[in-house]
Amino acid sequence: MTDTPLEPVAKDTSARSQWWDVWDQFKTHKGALFGAAVFLFIVLSVTLGPLLWPIEPTFIDIRARNSGPSLAHPFGTDQLGRDILARMMAGGQVSIAVGLTAMAISVLLGTLIGVVSGFFRRLDGALMGLTDLFLALPLLPLLLVMVMLFRESLSRSFGPETGTFILIVSAIGITSWMQTARIVRGEVLALKEREFVLAARSIGTPSRRMILRHILPNVLSPIMVSATLGIATAIITESALSFLGLGFPPDFPTWGRLLFDAVDYLQQYPERVFWPGLAISLTVLSVNYIGDGLRDALDPRIRGR
Amino acid sequence: MAEVEDAKPLVKVRDLKMYFPIHAGLFRTHVGDIKAVDGVSFDILPGETLGLVGESGCGKSTVGRSVLRLYDVTGGTVEINGFEIAHVHRDSLRSKRPMMQMIFQDPQASLNPRMTVASIIGEPLDEHMKLSPDERLARIYELMDWVGLNREFAKRYPHEFSGGQRQRIGIARALALNPKFIVCDEPIAALDVSIQAQVVNLLEELQERLDLTYLFISHDLSMVRHIADRVAVMYLGRIVEVASREALFADPLHPYTQALLSAVPEPDPESERHRKPIVLQGDVPSPSNPPKGCNFSTRCPKVMDICRQIEPAVRDFGEGRQVACHLYSESMQTTAEPTAGDITNQ
Numbered sequence: 075m076t077d078t079p080l081e082p083v084a085k086d087t088s089a090r091s092q093w094w095d096v097w098d099q100f101k102t103h104k105g106a107l108f109g110a111a112v113f114l115f116i117v118l119s120v121t122l123g124p125l126l127w128p129i130e131p132t133f134i135d136i137r138a139r140n141s142g143p144s145l146a147h148p149f150g151t152d153q154l155g156r157d158i159l160a161r162m163m164a165g166g167q168v169s170i171a172v173g174l175t176a177m178a179i180s181v182l183l184g185t186l187i188g189v190v191s192g193f194f195r196r197l198d199g200a201l202m203g204l205t206d207l208f209l210a211l212p213l214l215p216l217l218l219v220m221v222m223l224f225r226e227s228l229s230r231s232f233g234p235e236t237g238t239f240i241l242i243v244s245a246i247g248i249t250s251w252m253q254t255a256r257i258v259r260g261e262v263l264a265l266k267e268r269e270f271v272l273a274a275r276s277i278g279t280p281s282r283r284m285i286l287r288h289i290l291p292n293v294l295s296p297i298m299v300s301a302t303l304g305i306a307t308a309i310i311t312e313s314a315l316s317f318l319g320l321g322f323p324p325d326f327p328t329w330g331r332l333l334f335d336a337v338d339y340l341q342q343y344p345e346r347v348f349w350p351g352l353a354i355s356l357t358v359l360s361v362n363y364i365g366d367g368l369r370d371a372l373d374p375r376i377r378g379r
Numbered sequence: 380m381a382e383v384e385d386a387k388p389l390v391k392v393r394d395l396k397m398y399f400p401i402h403a404g405l406f407r408t409h410v411g412d413i414k415a416v417d418g419v420s421f422d423i424l425p426g427e428t429l430g431l432v433g434e435s436g437c438g439k440s441t442v443g444r445s446v447l448r449l450y451d452v453t454g455g456t457v458e459i460n461g462f463e464i465a466h467v468h469r470d471s472l473r474s475k476r477p478m479m480q481m482i483f484q485d486p487q488a489s490l491n492p493r494m495t496v497a498s499i500i501g502e503p504l505d506e507h508m509k510l511s512p513d514e515r516l517a518r519i520y521e522l523m524d525w526v527g528l529n530r531e532f533a534k535r536y537p538h539e540f541s542g543g544q545r546q547r548i549g550i551a552r553a554l555a556l557n558p559k560f561i562v563c564d565e566p567i568a569a570l571d572v573s574i575q576a577q578v579v580n581l582l583e584e585l586q587e588r589l590d591l592t593y594l595f596i597s598h599d600l601s602m603v604r605h606i607a608d609r610v611a612v613m614y615l616g617r618i619v620e621v622a623s624r625e626a627l628f629a630d631p632l633h634p635y636t637q638a639l640l641s642a643v644p645e646p647d648p649e650s651e652r653h654r655k656p657i658v659l660q661g662d663v664p665s666p667s668n669p670p671k672g673c674n675f676s677t678r679c680p681k682v683m684d685i686c687r688q689i690e691p692a693v694r695d696f697g698e699g700r701q702v703a704c705h706l707y708s709e710s711m712q713t714t715a716e717p718t719a720g721d722i723t724n725q
Contacts, residue, residue, distance in 0.1 A: 269489035273552065276447055277503045278476030287502070291493040374536040375492055 099371040106367020109360035116357055120166030129157040131164040131327050140343065149349055152335060162349055165327035169309050170357065172243055172328070176308035179247025181301045184254025189285055189293070191255070192262025202259065209252045214314070220245045221320045238322050242315060246308050254300040261293040295369045302365025306358035313354065329354050388422035389460055389592050390446070390560055395419045396454035397438075397445045401667060413667045415441040417616035418455070420693070423560070428586065428593040430607030430624070432600060432639070436663065438616040439596045440484070443562040446594065447479050448472060459560055477507050477556035484565040486545035490537040496523075496548055497533040503555040522551040525588075526581060543574035550581065554589070562594045567602060575599075579606055600643050604628055609699060612636045615674040616666055618693075622700040632702045634681045673705065681706060 100106055124131075129147075139155035141147060149158035191201035221241060228237035265271060265288070274284050313330025315321040317337075322328055329350040336346035370376045396419075398412035415438045423429045433439050445452045448464050457465040462475050480503075483489035490499055500519050504510055510518065520530050526547040537545055546566060553561055563582065567575040579602060585591060597603050603610055604624060611621045612635065620633040631637045638657040645651040659678045664670050670677050676686040685705050693703045 269483045269485055270491045272444070272449055273481065273483060273489050273549075274502065275449055276476065276479075276481045277506055277552075277556075278473040279502070279506055280473075283506075287494075288491050292491070294493075373493075375538045 095374075096371045099376070100367050103367035103370055105363040106370075109363025109367070112356060112360040113364060116166065116353065116360070117170060120163050120170060123163040124160065124167075127157075127160055127163065129160045131156065131160040132325060133157070133160075140339075142343075143345070150343070150345065152346065153339065158332075158346065158349060161327040161332060162329075162353060165329045165332050165350065166353060168239070168322065168327070169312060169329040169354070172239065172246070172312045173305040173309040173357070175243045176246035176250070176312070177301055177304035179244065180251040180304050180308070181254055181297060183247065184251035184300065185258050185290075185293075185297055187251065188255040188258025189262055189289060192259040193266060193281065193285060193289065198259075201255075205252050205255050208249070211249075213249050216249060217245050217311070217315060218318070218320055221315065234323055235326060238326075242312055242321055246311050250304060250307055250311070254297065254304070257296045257300060258293050261296055262289055265289055265292050294372055298365050298369045298372070302362050305361045309354055309357060313350075386424050389425040389427075390421075390423040390594070391458040392422070392442075392446060392455070393420050393458075394455040395442065395445055395452060395457060395465070397441050397450055398453040411667050412453075414616050414669060415666055416445060417666075417669070419613075419616070419618050420455075421611055421618060421621060423592055423594060425559075425592055426586075426590055427608045428595050428606055430603035430610040431594060431596045431613060432598060432603050432610060433613035434598065434639075434663065436666070437613045438666070439598075439613055440564050442613070443481070443564045443594060443596050447481055447562055449481075477503070478558050479560045479562070480553035480556065480558040481562045481564060482546075482549050482553050482566045485569050486542055486549050487537070487569070489549050490545060492537055495534050495536060496528070496540075499537070499548060500551045500555055503552060507556055518555070522555055525554065525585065526551045541574075542570050543577060546570060546574075546578050547581070550578075550585070554585065557589070558591070560592045560594070562596070564596050565598070566595075567599070568597070575602065582606065600640065612639065615663060615669060617674055617703065618701075619675065619704065620700075620702045622702075623698065626698070626700055632696075632700075632707060633704050634679050634706070635675050638680070673703075 133156065135151070135155040135157075137155065139151055139153055141151045141155075143150050147157050147159065149162060151157055152161070187201050187205065191198045191205075224241055225238065228241050231237065232240060271284065271288055274288055279287070309329070312321060312328065313333055316328050316330030317334040319334070321330060324331075332350040333347060333354075336343070336350070340347060395416055396414075397416040398414050400409050401411045401413060402408065403410045417438075419438075419442055421429065431439050431442060441450070444450050446457050446459075446464070448457070452465045455465060456463060459475070459479055464472065464475065464479075467475075494502075497516070497519050500522055501515055504515055504518060519533065523530055523533065528544065528547050528551065532540070532544075537548065540548070546569075550566075566582070567578050570578060582593070582595075583606060586593060593606075595603065595606055607624050609621065609623050610627045611618050612627075612633065613619070614635050620627065620631070620636045622632075627636065628640065631640050634657075638659050641654070641656045645654055657680060659680070661678050664674070664677055670687070672688050673679070673686040673691050676682050679686065683705060689705070691703045691705045693701050694707055695701050696707075
């Protein structure tokens with residue numbers, strides 16, 4: 075111990091970017107690595123899979139309907155003879171896209187409202203009142219009303235698929251930011267009284283840079299956690315909407331729609347519920363693990379331990 | 380001290396008031412104030428260290444923070460280097476920030492845990508100077524040299540340092556903009572004794588080299604005796620006595636100062652045996668409901684009737700010595716009535 079000089083180690087780190095430290099720490103988190111691998115596998119198979127798999131998700135082969143797993147149809151076929159593997163891959167694209175976009179919207183909204191209401195005392199009352207209002211609204215009926223009201227006009231201007239995508243993503247986004255906003259506000263209120271914020275004020279740092287430099291990096295952990303949970307909630311909410319028949323058009327596959335269709339045949343062909351259910355659970359679980367690992371890796375106090 | 384008596388003060392605080400409102404009830408109505416600082420006045424001359432002492436909760440830190448306008452003060456004026464600070468608009472205040480900086484009490488809490496040492500020390504440079512990346516790094520290294528930090532530490536995070544080293548980072552940050560005036564808010568209270576001496580010596584060394592003026596807030600009387608040129612004693616939001624260090628420690632006039640100083644143990648066991656500390660009875664009254672008359676009247680061993688009625692005025696004893704106590708205003712009136720210069724009869 076005593077004869078190891080300190081300098082070479084320190085010299086080495088000065089040249090490295092801190093993102094390498096983040097990656098090094100992320101690599102030590104087994105669950106996060108495993109989650110990243112699974113998530114990457116799911117994303118790759120839903121994006122590249124349709125290019126390799128010859129059967130179209132909407133192709134109807136009525137003679138092969140309700141067939142079990144076979145070489146021609148590894149996941150079997152549904153009641154119209156459509157290949158379930160192809161539908162799973164096409165549905166996955168939509169579900170993951172919905173999950174990521176809705177999560178981004180809800181986290182952006184939640185962080186914005188949380189930081190603003192925590193940092194600026196004057197806006198706190200109004201914004202938290204708004205948050206409570208949204209929390210008190212019954213979300214599913216609200217979503218249904220939004221879908222009813224706006225589906226037609228959006229479909230007309232953007233086409234049925236893109237229109238529904240925008241509608242669903244924004245509907246989920248603006249009904250799920252409240253948790254994030256509340257958590258972020260609480261953290262910001264606590265951080266605001268810390269002395270390093272006071273030190274920044276004594277330097278003359280304006281509020282905007284104070285938030286970007288001192289507040290946001292320190293509320294990253296709760297934001298990260300609610301973001302990963304948000305993906306899960308968004309996928310499940312989309313499934314619920316599709317399940318109720320109010321999401322995408324009936325012939326347009328998503329994981330939620332596949333679940334909905336399979337429920338009618340739960341008695342005869344239970345394996346059809348299994349595949350979309352498994353895909354949703356695996357995606358949610360892997361994203362949660364990635365978020366866990368990222369949160370640890372981004373915290374310099376945990377890093378290098 | 381006597382030879383710089385006529386010098387123009389760098390920091391001039393007059394009747395500074397900082398009230399924190401109390402809201403209560405269904406409609407959050409304003410029901411009262413916590414009078415953390417209630418009419419404080421003092422001057423600090425260039426190159427001088429004013430020690431500000433008092434027990435916990437007497438408003439020392441609030442004075443320090445209000446002087447730098449980290450709080451929006453309720454009343455009074457603060458003038459630093461000829462600029463009015465207390466009521467100026469925030470935008471024009473920003474350009475004045477470089478001349479006044481602060482060193483904080485808790486070195487753990489005063490450093491952002493997600494920033495490296497280089498970016499912490501560099502933050503004031505980013506805000507107020509336009510430097511190229513190389514100049515910026517050179518300045519950061521220079522500051523780290525000044526406070527005795529190894530340059531290799533620049534890329535590390537605050538949690539990797541000991542308390543003393545963290546406080547050095549905080550000092551380097553405060554020095555980055557070449558300030559004239561630094562408020563040291565109990566900079567050594569969170570450090571252990573051996574490190575305290577190092578940090579205090581560093582502060583003195585920097586004062587000499589960079590011609591700094593300190594407001595040194597502390598509850599550690601021996602440390603104040605070591606570093607301060609003049610000492611102000613606070614009790615419950617007011618300054619009760621200001622005097623040069625020698626005068627204050629040799630001959631405290633205000634009963635509160637006497638009690639405070641009598642609590643300091645003597646290093647000599649012989650005199651320690653004969654030391655009779657003045658033990659004050661009762662607790663500090665609430666700053667939201669201070670007693671009528673003198674704030675100290677509820678605990679003062681020499682309390683008189685007048686103390687409970689009338690707030691004592693600040694009397695100037697010359698040579699920068701001021702005391703706010705009825706004991707002395709009365710003796711002044713009886714013994715030296717014709718010649719008594721009522722300079723600050725507020």
